[in-house]
Amino acid sequence: MIRREIALEVNGRSVHASVEPRQSLADYLRDGLDLTATHLGCEHGVCGACTLLLDGEPVRGCITLAVAAEGRRVDTLEAFDEDPLMNLLRQAFSEHHGLQCGFCTPGMLLMARDIILSDRVASDAELRVALSGNICRCTGYAGILRAISAAREAWQARPHAATGPA
Ligand code: FES
Numbered sequence: 348m349i350r351r352e353i354a355l356e357v358n359g360r361s362v363h364a365s366v367e368p369r370q371s372l373a374d375y376l377r378d379g380l381d382l383t384a385t386h387l388g389c390e391h392g393v394c395g396a397c398t399l400l401l402d403g404e405p406v407r408g409c410i411t412l413a414v415a416a417e418g419r420r421v422d423t424l425e426a427f428d429e430d431p432l433m434n435l436l437r438q439a440f441s442e443h444h445g446l447q448c449g450f451c452t453p454g455m456l457l458m459a460r461d462i463i464l465s466d467r468v469a470s471d472a473e474l475r476v477a478l479s480g481n482i483c484r485c486t487g488y489a490g491i492l493r494a495i496s497a498a499r500e501a502w503q504a505r506p507h508a509a510t511g512p513a
Pocket residue numbers: 386387388389390391392393394395396397398407408409410
């Protein structure tokens with residue numbers, strides 16, 4: 348079987364791996380590194396459950412090949428235990444019933460964090476569009492949208508907000 352050697356950074360750690368050329372990044376992270384916060388739903392780029400960050404940008408881990416991460420930085424939800432904005436989002440998802448089964452939640456949290464940090468939505472309608480690539484089968488979305496709006500307000504109201512993102 349053909350394999351490729353890759354070197355990458357995962358959650359701040361240097362990693363070397365031998366992967367099949369067609370192995371997805373999500374499969375490698377889950378099966379090779381036990382980073383199971385990256386969930387797999389549709390496995391063809393539709394549901395957003397596998398969202399992770401590649402060089403700081405959200406991508407779908409199920410349709411990103413592990414070999415494409417060679418020399419790059421990957422961050423999964425496990426990297427954000429101490430992240431202030433992620434903690435706000437977790438609290439807001441809990442308070443506003445932004446999850447039921449939780450299967451979509453890792454992808455939702457990572458996408459929500461990116462939406463807030465990039466400051467690219469100015470209204471609830473724009474937030475719906477920005478989040479439209481992440482599917483939830485349980486909540487009906489209302490709680491998720493309320494949670495993200497609440498976290499965004501809290502983030503923008505923090506004392507040092509005027510000096511820019513953390
Ligand atoms: S599992 Fe990757 S988009 Fe659905």
